[in-house]
Amino acid sequence: MQQPTGELDTFLVDLNGILRGKRSPLSSASKLLREGLKMPRSALGVDCWGDDVVENGLVFETGDSDGICLPVTTEPTPIPWLSGDHFQLQTMMHNPNGSPFMADPRQILAAVCQRYQKHGLTPVVASELEFYLLAESELEKGIPLASQRAFDWPDVYSLDCIDEKRALLAEIRHCCTVQNIPADAMISELGTGQFEINLNHVPDALQAADHAVLFKRLVKGVARKHRHHATFMPKPFGERSGNGLHLHCSVLDKDGNNIFDNGTAQGSGQLAQAVAGLLDAMADSMLIFAPSLNAYRRLLPGTHAAVSANWGYENRTVSVRIPDSPHAARRIEHRVSGADANPYLVIAVVLAAALRGIEQQMTPPPASSGDGYQQDNMGTPLPTQWASAIETMANSKLIEALLGKEFVRVFCAMKRQENLKFAQQVSHAEYETYL
DSSP states (O other): OOOOOSEEEEEEEOTTSOEEEEEEEGGGHHHHHHHOEEEEGGGGGOOTTSOOOGGGSSSTTTTSOEEEEEESSSSOEEOTTSSSSEEEEEEEEEOTTSOBOTTSHHHHHHHHHHHHHHTTOEEEEEEEEEEEEEEHHHHHTOHHHHTOOSSOOOOTTOHHHHHHTHHHHHHHHHHHHHTTOOEEEEEEOSSTTEEEEEEOOBSOHHHHHHHHHHHHHHHHHHHHHTTEEEEOOSOSSTTSOOOBEEEEEEEEOTTSOBTTOSSSSSOOHHHHHHHHHHHHHHTTTHHHHSOSTGGGGSOOTTTTSOOEEOEEESOTTSSEEEOOOOGGGOOEEEOOOBTTSOHHHHHHHHHHHHHHHHHTTOOOOOOOOSOTTSGGGOOEEOOOSHHHHHHHHHTOHHHHHHHOHHHHHHHHHHHHHHHHHHHTOOOHHHHHHHO
C-alpha cells in the first residue's frame, strides 16, 4: 500500500498561546492519532522567546520529564495556505500516568467546562479578534515609519480598506472554510491597516478557543503568502488603535434555554450575578487579559480599552458590556483582553468567574451610563502596569481557586522572567533622552 506523502504539524498550545510541536511525515499520522506525541511538560511554561523558566518547577525538579500529548481531534486538518500536502494535528498535555497536566491551558479550560456540566449548564462562546496587516514593503522602512502619515486616518468601517486587501482577506475566509473555523463579519477597524473578523458562537467553549488559536495561525500564514505581516500585538503603534480580543458568552440550561434571558432588556438575575463575578475577579485576572509588556500600552482611558472593573448596557466604554440583542441571544461581552492573550485562559477565567458569581448569587454595582472613563462611572481600577499584574495574580487565592495552584505558579514564574528580560533592555528612546 502506498504511504501518504506530505507533512504533518503536531502541536500543543503553550501558556503564551504559542504553538509548539513537531513536523513529521504525513505517513506517521495514524501512529500519532493512536499514541500521541511525547514532549517535555516544561515546553508549556517556556517564556515568549522559547527559553526555559527554571523557577516554574517543571525543569530540573522533574528531570525535564516528558508528558504525553494526545490528539483533540480524530483526524488531521489541512493547511491550505502552504504548498503541497500539509496538515496539522492539535493535542493537549497529559502526565505520564494519563491524568490531565494542569499547566496546559486547554486542560485548564476543560476543567472549567466540567464545572458547568455538573450544573447542567453549557457555555456558548464567540470571539472577536483584531489585527494589523502590514505590507513587507512597509516593514522594510522600519515599523515606526509604517505608522507615520501626514494625518491620523483611522477610516473605521471603510469598504475601500477591505477592497485594498481583498485577495488576502478572501483567502483568509477560504482557509477558514477549509478548516471549519466559523468566520463571520469582516470589518476595517480604527487603525489604518487594522481589521477585525468575528467568529460565530458555538455551544462548546473548548471549540471556541480552538477556533481563535487556529485562526491566528491561519491569518499569519496567509499574510506571509501575500507578502504581508499580520500582527496581533496589542499596541503596535503608540498613537493608533490597539488590537483587542473581545469575548461574547451566554449560558444554556439543560433544556437549551439561555439563563441570561428573562424576556426583558435588562436580562435575568443570573446575568447580573455573572457580571458581578466577572467584576470581582477582574483585577486578579489582569495578567491573563494583558500578559505582555506591550499589552499595558493599550490600557489607556478614552481608547475603548478597559481600565476599571465596570459594566453597562450597550456601552463600549466599560469592561463588561451587555449588547442590545434579541432576548434569546442575551449575552455578556468581555472587552478587557488584548489580542495577544491566550484564548484558552481568557475563556477559562471569564467562565469560571461568571459561574462563581452565579453560585454565590453575587450582586454587581450599578451599571455605568455614558462615559465609563469618568470618575462617577468607574469601578475598581485595574492594574495598568505589568509588574503589578504579575504580583496581584501571584498572591491571588481567588485565581488559585478558579484555575489551580499549578497554573498560577507556572504562569507567574514565566511572566516574572519575561519582565526581568525586558527590564535589562535599554531602549533607543532612553538613549536619545538621557545619554
